[in-house]
Amino acid sequence: MERTDISNPAYFHQVVDCQWGCPAHTDVPEYIRLIAQGHFTDAYMVNRESNVFPGILGRVCDRPCEPACRRGRTGQKPVAICRLKRVAADHRQDVSDRLPVIPSEKNGKRIALVGAGCASLTVCNDLMPLGYECTVFEALDKPGGLMRSNIPAFRLPAEVLDEELGMIVDMGVDLRLGQRVDSLAALLDEGYDAVFIGSGAPKGKELDLPGRTEGDANIHIGISWLESVAFGHTKEIGKRVLIIGVGNTAMDCCRTSLRLGAADVKVMARKPRDFFKASEWELEDAEEENVEIVINHSPKAFVVEGGKLTGMRFDRMEYTTEDGRIVDQRIVDEVVIPCDDVVLAIGQENAFPWIERDIGLEFDRWDVPVVDRTTFESTRPGVFFGGDAAFGPENIIWAVEHGHQAAISIHKHCQGESMAERLPPTLNLGSRKMGMHEWAYSNDFDPAARRKMEHVPLLERFKALSTEVELGFDAEQTAVEVERCLNCDIQTVFTDDLCIECDACLDICPTQCLTITADGPEEDVETRLKAPRLEPEQPLFASGPLKQTARIMVKDENLCVHCGLCAERCPTAAWDMQKSLLHFPKAIDHGPATCPTSRPLPQRKAG
Amino acid sequence: MTYIPKPRIDLPTDRINAIGLRQRDYEGVLSTLCAGCGHDSITAAIVQAFWELAIEPHQVAKLSGIGCSSKTPAYFISGAHGFNSVHGRMPSVATGALAGNRDLTCIAVSGDGDSLSIGFGQFGHVVRRNLNMLYIIENNGVYGLTKGQFSASADPGSKAKKGQVNQMQAIDPVATAIALGGSFAARGFSGDRDQLVPLIKAGVRHRGCAVIDVVSPCVTFNDHEGSTKSYAYTRKMSHKAVEADLVPPAEEITVSYADGDAVRVRLHDGSTVLLRKNDPAYDPTDRSTALQYLEKHRARGEVVTGLMFLDETLPEMHDVFGTTSAPLAETGYEALVPGKEALAKLQKKMR
Ligand SMILES: Cc1cc2nc3c(=O)[nH]c(=O)nc-3n(C[C@H](O)[C@H](O)[C@H](O)COP(=O)(O)OP(=O)(O)OC[C@H]3O[C@@H](n4cnc5c(N)ncnc54)[C@H](O)[C@@H]3O)c2cc1C
Ligand SMILES: Cc1ncc(C[n+]2csc(CCOP(=O)(O)OP(=O)(O)O)c2C)c(N)n1
Ligand code: SF4
Ligand code: SF4
Ligand code: SF4
Ligand SMILES: [Mg+2]
Numbered sequence: 001m002e003r004t005d006i007s008n009p010a011y012f013h014q015v016v017d018c019q020w021g022c023p024a025h026t027d028v029p030e031y032i033r034l035i036a037q038g039h040f041t042d043a044y045m046v047n048r049e050s051n052v053f054p055g056i057l058g059r060v061c062d063r064p065c066e067p068a069c070r071r072g073r074t075g076q077k078p079v080a081i082c083r084l085k086r087v088a089a090d091h092r093q094d095v096s097d098r099l100p101v102i103p104s105e106k107n108g109k110r111i112a113l114v115g116a117g118c119a120s121l122t123v124c125n126d127l128m129p130l131g132y133e134c135t136v137f138e139a140l141d142k143p144g145g146l147m148r149s150n151i152p153a154f155r156l157p158a159e160v161l162d163e164e165l166g167m168i169v170d171m172g173v174d175l176r177l178g179q180r181v182d183s184l185a186a187l188l189d190e191g192y193d194a195v196f197i198g199s200g201a202p203k204g205k206e207l208d209l210p211g212r213t214e215g216d217a218n219i220h221i222g223i224s225w226l227e228s229v230a231f232g233h234t235k236e237i238g239k240r241v242l243i244i245g246v247g248n249t250a251m252d253c254c255r256t257s258l259r260l261g262a263a264d265v266k267v268m269a270r271k272p273r274d275f276f277k278a279s280e281w282e283l284e285d286a287e288e289e290n291v292e293i294v295i296n297h298s299p300k301a302f303v304v305e306g307g308k309l310t311g312m313r314f315d316r317m318e319y320t321t322e323d324g325r326i327v328d329q330r331i332v333d334e335v336v337i338p339c340d341d342v343v344l345a346i347g348q349e350n351a352f353p354w355i356e357r358d359i360g361l362e363f364d365r366w367d368v369p370v371v372d373r374t375t376f377e378s379t380r381p382g383v384f385f386g387g388d389a390a391f392g393p394e395n396i397i398w399a400v401e402h403g404h405q406a407a408i409s410i411h412k413h414c415q416g417e418s419m420a421e422r423l424p425p426t427l428n429l430g431s432r433k434m435g436m437h438e439w440a441y442s443n444d445f446d447p448a449a450r451r452k453m454e455h456v457p458l459l460e461r462f463k464a465l466s467t468e469v470e471l472g473f474d475a476e477q478t479a480v481e482v483e484r485c486l487n488c489d490i491q492t493v494f495t496d497d498l499c500i501e502c503d504a505c506l507d508i509c510p511t512q513c514l515t516i517t518a519d520g521p522e523e524d525v526e527t528r529l530k531a532p533r534l535e536p537e538q539p540l541f542a543s544g545p546l547k548q549t550a551r552i553m554v555k556d557e558n559l560c561v562h563c564g565l566c567a568e569r570c571p572t573a574a575w576d577m578q579k580s581l582l583h584f585p586k587a588i589d590h591g592p593a594t595c596p597t598s599r600p601l602p603q604r605k606a607g
Numbered sequence: 608m609t610y611i612p613k614p615r616i617d618l619p620t621d622r623i624n625a626i627g628l629r630q631r632d633y634e635g636v637l638s639t640l641c642a643g644c645g646h647d648s649i650t651a652a653i654v655q656a657f658w659e660l661a662i663e664p665h666q667v668a669k670l671s672g673i674g675c676s677s678k679t680p681a682y683f684i685s686g687a688h689g690f691n692s693v694h695g696r697m698p699s700v701a702t703g704a705l706a707g708n709r710d711l712t713c714i715a716v717s718g719d720g721d722s723l724s725i726g727f728g729q730f731g732h733v734v735r736r737n738l739n740m741l742y743i744i745e746n747n748g749v750y751g752l753t754k755g756q757f758s759a760s761a762d763p764g765s766k767a768k769k770g771q772v773n774q775m776q777a778i779d780p781v782a783t784a785i786a787l788g789g790s791f792a793a794r795g796f797s798g799d800r801d802q803l804v805p806l807i808k809a810g811v812r813h814r815g816c817a818v819i820d821v822v823s824p825c826v827t828f829n830d831h832e833g834s835t836k837s838y839a840y841t842r843k844m845s846h847k848a849v850e851a852d853l854v855p856p857a858e859e860i861t862v863s864y865a866d867g868d869a870v871r872v873r874l875h876d877g878s879t880v881l882l883r884k885n886d887p888a889y890d891p892t893d894r895s896t897a898l899q900y901l902e903k904h905r906a907r908g909e910v911v912t913g914l915m916f917l918d919e920t921l922p923e924m925h926d927v928f929g930t931t932s933a934p935l936a937e938t939g940y941e942a943l944v945p946g947k948e949a950l951a952k953l954q955k956k957m958r
Contacts, residue, residue: 075619437610445614500838501798502643502826507651508609510616534620548842561616568609571643571826 001522001552004541009427012580014539015557016488018081021068024403025425025584026050028065028081029489033441035088036482039573041087045098050584052122052168052400055160058086060151062279062395070488073535073559077450079484080473087478089160095167100129100588102171107131109414112192114181117145118396119387120198121168122403123410126587128171130411134191136173139180141231143169145200146388147396149227152250152256153466184355184383194410198403201388203351207244207344210301215309215342218510219302222249222345229256229465238340240264242312244299247277250345254291257343259465265291266337268312269526270298271326272319285469289458294337305335311338316552348393368392375419376406383415407587423585429578432490433567439577441490443509443564446483486562491580494553496544498574501551505566506530511559514566519545519552529556612637625661633658637884640675645823645838646745646799650682652800653743656807657684661933668704668711672697672726675752676718676745676823698733700877701740701922708936709925712811713740720750723759723778730780734789734816739923741810742818744780745797747825748836755828766833781915782901784818785894790921791817792897793851793914796841797824806914808853814875814921822910841910848900849891849913850883872917882914891916 013319014020018028034043047054051061061082069078110133113120116138119418124134129332143165147156169175181187204221206212212219217237222245228234241262243254246269247585254265267286269276272295276283287293297314304310313336315331318327350368355361362370362379371385378385386402388394412419432440454471461467473481506514512531519525522540526533533540538558545552567575583589613634621629633654638647657667664686671677673694680689688711692700701715722730722744733742748761757765760780761773784792791813795803803821822841824830830837835844843848854860856877870882870891882891890896897916904911935943 073618074616443613445616447614500643500826500830501842502645502824502838503648503651503798504643505799507647508613510613511618530618548839559618561614563610563611563614565609565613568611569642571641597719 001519001525001540001542002353003544004539006541007427009582011539012427012429012489012491013425013582015491015560016580016582017068018065018079019489019582020063023052023064024050024052026065026087027486027489027582029487030581031088032079032081032084032482032485033487035084035478036442039093039428040088040091041093041098044092044095047085047088048095051397052125052403053062053118053164053396054085055089056147056156057396058084058089059160060084060086060156061397061539064397070561071484074561079486080450080453080481083451083453083473084478084481087473090099090472099167099171102128103131105131106133109133109192109193110135111194111196111410112190113196113198114187115139115145115197115387115389116143116177117198117200117387117399118147119145119389119399119406120196121165121548122400123196123198123386124171124173125168126459127410128168128173128203129588131561132410132414134173134174137179137181137187137560138177141178143175143177145198149230150223151253152226152230154255154461154469155252157466157468180354182354184361185359188383188442189360193414194384194404196384196386196410197389198385198387198399199352199389201348201350201393201583203345203349204344205348205349207299209299209301211304211309214304214307215302218309218341220270220341220343222253222343223348225343226252227500234260236261236300236429238262239456240339241266241341241343242337242339243267243345245269245345245347246293247345247347248279248282249348249547251278251282251286253343253345254286255289256465257341258289258291259453259462262341266339267291267293268297268299268314268337269293270317272296272321274321274324275326289453297335298331300334302342308344309340311336312342319339341504344429348388350389350392367566374405374422375409376402377409377413377419386410387440390407393407401574403493404586408585408590411587411590419578423589425585426583428581429491429493432577432579433573437568439490439564439568441487441564441577441579442483443487443490443562443577445486445561445563446480448480448484450484451477451481464489487494488562489580490562490564490577492555492560492562492564492566493576493578494541494543494555495552495574495576497547498572499546499553500572500574501546501548504569504571508565510563510565511561513559515554515556516546516551517554519550522559525552525554529554531556531559534558609637609642616777621914624658626663628658628661628664630654631657632686633664633684635685637678638682640678641825641827644675645821645825646676646679647682648797648800649716649743649745649803649821649823650679652797652803652915653683654812655800656804656811659804660808660811662712662811666710666712668708668713669716670697670701670704670713671716672718672721673752674718674721674750675825676716676747677721678752679716679745680714686803695721695724697721697726698729698738702733702736702738705738705740705924706930707933708934709930710934710937712839713738714811715742717742717744718751719744719746719748719758719760719780723780724953726779727759729825731783731787731896732775733819734784734787734818737790737815737921737923739814739925740816741807742816743807743819743835743952744818745823746780746820746835746836747823749825749829751825751828753823761835762835765835766831768831779901779905782898782913785897785901785916787934788921789818789916790815790918790923791914792916793817793819794910794912795819795821796845796910796912797821798838798842799845799912802850802912805850809851809874809880809914809920812853812874812876812878813880813917813919815919815921822912835908838923844908845908846904846909846911847885847913847916848889848904848911849885851914852881852883854879854881867931872919880914880917883919892918
């Protein structure tokens with residue numbers, strides 16, 4: 001089979017499953033090791049380089065890294081990657097001297113940004129150090145976008161937001177709060193060198209059923225209602241509340257209702273639990289607060305009596321499923337569930353009433369702007385999109401990555417360079433061998449189970465809307481959890497002609513992921529592996545022909561726990577454990593820096 | 608050696624044998640041998656073979672003498688009974704153990720020093736006694752544990768690590784075992800697991816003394832140029848004569864062979880050993896051709912491997928002694944110690 005090219009950064013990147021799963025490619029194992037060593041500030045900076053908002057994301061990130069975590073494939077729960085991020089943020093020291101230096105002499109290019117959400121602010125974070133002048137127009141009176149207006153303070157405290165948004169705004173961003181952009185054409189006329197649109201997906205979906213208008217006073221659109229609560233305009237809700245929908249917005253709506261005086265909150269789902277959109281942990285948190293989740297109820301009508309909403313009518317459903325898919329559905333009967341208020345949490349949409357359709361900016365047939373997936377440029381040169389505004393609602397970490405990529409494009413656009421020519425990611429490998437049997441990482445496999453996050457007691461937490469529910473990991477929990485990380489970035493690197501085929505590594509490997517066997521087509525070699533190949537998506541490493549027998553060394557990356565025993569056992573050091581440091585170029589790497597002071601200080605130290 | 612114990616990670620996808628055990632259940636403690644030692648590889652082959660045969664660990668007796676090789680029983684089947692005897696005396700202890708409990712599956716691990724120097728006499732006698740055991744000699748041509756002196760299996764002309772040339776003749780345990788009237792004599796190589804595991808399995812199932820000489824490079828003292836027991840030399844000069852497969856009783860033999868290419872030997876437990884020959888003229892059931900063959904290839908500097916000789920008809924020790932079929936260990940006190948009167952009766956008979 002084809003010999004693996006380990007100099008291709010994508011190969012080892014995929015082995016670091018969490019970093020591969022993270023849209024912004026956060027170097028997770030590196031920051032976890034730094035936490036283990038007590039270097040919280042360094043751990044914070046490793047995060048900030050990729051994901052910009054570690055304190056925020058350490059609380060509310062969607063965590064695509066966790067389902068990807070290799071630990072999950074050893075029959076255990078994944079590493080609490082997100083919780084550890086919060087540990088770094090909570091325990092760090094002042095980082096102001098580690099933030100990029102902003103040149104006092106500007107490069108003469110002016111960028112306008114619409115919306116002060118995470119996407120726009122990431123663009124500012126990447127462009128301000130290069131001498132750009134960034135002007136952000138925000139309709140609301142505070143920056144932060146949905147992180148401020150929709151994610152409730154009991155999940156994300158305002159101080160955490162203020163601090164991390166402040167780091168960027170304080171770079172000298174011209175933040176124009178309370179200024180809604182009503183016309184893109186007018187904004188373009190102001191002569192900016194580029195415009196970035198990070199206005200989000202601000203429209204909550206409607207549910208047009210009988211009784212909708214009559215009951216309007218007690219029927220709320222989830223995202224607008226959460227915003228109104230966040231800004232103190234809505235302070236109470238009825239005793240009995242129905243939440244329609246079972247995504248993450250629904251989870252925030254039900255828990256917020258409890259804090260505004262509701263006593264009986266039901267989340268109404270059309271389908272069975274396997275089909276819920278909400279993250280498992282958000283469901284758990286809601287259920288811990290005694291929210292009832294009612295399945296198989298399809299909304300039919302709002303019941304309004306005497307001009308007031310008194311309940312909602314549902315069809316009770318039954319489904320036939322096959323291989324996790326619904327193949328048939330039936331209505332069993334109809335029920336009315338009494339309530340005082342209904343919150344609709346059935347999704348969000350993009351809406352661009354303020355963008356003229358005759359300015360060379362193309363919209364597709366769903367009335368969504370046409371945006372390039374790599375450059376984030378629209379069909380009008382110099383106008384870029386990112387975050388929820390680009391391809392519909394996603395999450396914070398995706399918005400951040402869009403921001404990084406858009407910043408590169410804007411930089412290239414302003415320098416008159418081709419946006420398509422972007423720097424590729426780079427890979428640096430460095431041995432972690434320190435002595436005969438010493439490795440510069442904690443390679444001893446720790447069988448400990450995932451630590452559980454402690455919560456503020458139920459009675460306590462409802463007193464104020466802003467009481468943060470999660471307490472964060474304590475020192476002991478942190479000490480255990482960091483050791484659960486398998487250090488997937490400490491790679492097994494093989495040197496073909498050192499191998500004497502003694503089989504020592506094959507025998508010591510606790511997961512039998514190594515095989516020495518005759519060469520052949522991949523499908524054939526696969527059948528001869530010591531342990532069956534279970535994940536065809538996971539890469540298979542193949543060496544060149546070995547010196548003594550011309551057989552090849554094959555490694556199924558899927559189950560390697562990076563214990564380093566192969567390298568420790570190898571008499572000739574044919575296996576070595578090497579840290580793969582991946583670098584994903586940002587705008588600043590695409591120089592030239594226009595001003596000598598604009599290089600950032602060295603931000604990180606090796607863990 | 609490694610200092611970190613191999614962690615136990617039971618994966619949901621691990622394979623389980625007929626008695627519900629994972630391969631890990633047949634492993635032992637952390638090996639303290641040099642990394643890359645052939646002996647560790649043989650240990651792994653033993654683990655695999657016993658796991659595949661689904662033998663209850665507590666029904667196994669593992670015995671050894673002294674040497675790096677003799678340390679290895681600690682590294683497999685933790686749940687087995689074990690005895691680490693004095694240098695070269697393992698066969699006596701094994702005889703005692705099997706006299707006491709003939710139902711045990713007995714595996715002995717020795718070295719070329721342990722069996723061909725100090726223990727040569729014991730080795731010879733246990734072979735002709737045909738004790739029902741698997742006798743593995745981990746053969747590296749040196750005394751590894753005492754830092755690499757030539758052993759009795761070192762080939763004349765082979766070089767030590769510091770350059771001395773061995774002048775004495777080598778003892779070949781396979782030829783010796785056949786010459787002594789042994790019932791099972793084989794040679795394997797620690798670096799060829801595919802060949803070794805079936806040999807071990809056949810040796811375990813064979814009723815009688817199954818001697819397997821396994822060339823097992825000592826990475827520290829005998830893996831250099833000029834050595835005839837190195838990984839590189841063995842790979843270059845190995846000559847596979849007879850491959851063996853063990854087919855369990857219930858399984859059908861599906862592959863057919865051209866006449867003269869394969870010999871079938873039925874074992875006492877009903878399983879079959881399939882001997883696949885690379886030279887149709889070779890007869891692994893005939894002593895004299897076996898000895899001739901070995902000698903011819905030895906003279907060419909070749910390392911002949913495979914199951915070289917098998918005779919399932921020879922009586923094992925218990926047959927010769929006519930002992931009871933029930934193990935003494937499970938025979939009640941009353942029967943074992945019948946009292947003064949019974950002794951007097953016996954003595955009277957002998958007068
Ligand atoms: C209830 C809820 C809970 C969520 N929870 C999570 C979570 O736990 N984790 C997670 O990762 N994601 C979560 N999300 C999703 C996440 O908040 C968004 O994906 C993310 O905020 C998108 O960022 P953005 O910068 O693209 O836009 P937004 O955050 O939406 O910011 C857009 C900003 O633009 C402003 N704006 C819009 N139009 C104009 C205009 N014309 N002129 C001036 N300003 C304008 C808006 O006021 C807003 O401040 C949640 C979303 C909701 C609705
Ligand atoms: C009675 C006695 N004599 C000598 C020794 C010293 N001694 C220990 S191991 C050994 C040789 C072992 O050689 P071998 O059996 O080939 O084992 P290896 O270490 O090569 O695997 C000797 C001579 C001893 N332990 N006991
Ligand atoms: S174990 Fe650690 S490094 Fe590996 S995937 Fe999980 S978090 Fe990432
Ligand atoms: S690091 Fe080496 S020994 Fe450990 S699991 Fe991976 S391949 Fe196996
Ligand atoms: S000295 Fe030789 S025989 Fe002993 S453990 Fe080391 S390599 Fe193996
Ligand atoms: Mg020896």
